[in-house]
Amino acid sequence: MAPPDSTPEHALDRFRLDGRVVVITGASSGLGERFARVVAGVGAKVVLAARRVDRLEALAAELPDALAVGCDVAAPDGPQNLVDAAVDRYGRLDVLINNAGISRVVPAVDDDLDGFRHELEVDLIAPYELARRAARWWIDNDHPGVVVNLGSILGEVSGGKMRVPGYTAAKGGLHNLTRELAVQWARKGIRVNALAPAWFETEMNSDDMFHTDSGRAFVDTGTPMGRGGAAHELDGALLLLASDAGSYLTGHILLIDGGWTAL
Secondary structure, X not given: OOOOOOOHHHHHHHHOOOOOEEEEEOOOOHHHHHHHHHHHHOXXXXXXXXXXXXXXXXXXXXXXOEEEEEOOOOOOOHHHXXXXXXXXXXXXXXXXXXXXXXXXOOXXXXXOHHHHHHHHHHHHHHHXXXXXXXXXXXXXXXXXXXXXXXXXXXXXXXXXXXXXXXXXXXXXXXXXXXXXXXXXXHHHOEEEEEEEEXXXXXXXXXXXXHOOXXXXXXXXXXXXXXXXXXXXXXXXXXXXXXXXXXXXXXXXEEEEXXXXXXX
């Protein structure tokens, strides 16, 4: 997809998503909700997906043009139903943000395979299937597309004392899957990248990581910048990957981590 205007004076315009249809999974809270507000703020029509439909509908009511879709991304029919809902409502699909995810804290020797498999289903297999379903529509309709996978610094390094084997396995797989799909689909006009945050406060990690002395010490002492991330510090990176501002960027894992992985 060519940038709307290549002149330097219009550089900021390339970060806009006017008229684009953006699907966001895990949009009922946390980073997903923030991402929905960010892309809507630059002109996107937003398809909000999660299991908590009441939250989605409340959020949709606050956005200029949004559709709430109750969806379990790990269900066999969930990915295709979500793609169909976006196309049925808006006639197109432009950007998929694979944000939904889960995490369990458990030492590997105490883990059970059912829990491990479920984590892989939600954090790795579901994003893969959603990306495949979206790519099929883009290829069949000769339509350019963008996939933004929500990775993690724990896709690049171990969880250390956190003990999260399923999460690190899934995110590591998602990072390399991002590279693989980017290469396979590059000639089809489909870009695939991953946004990999470090420690940002969300419902999934706020109690342990941000509201205890040990959690705050873990984040602050391990991060060269000496703090966790603020929600707005992902906004620019997300728009770079999702918009024409990143039109020559694919197969990249964008680490937003305050220097954590530079150590």
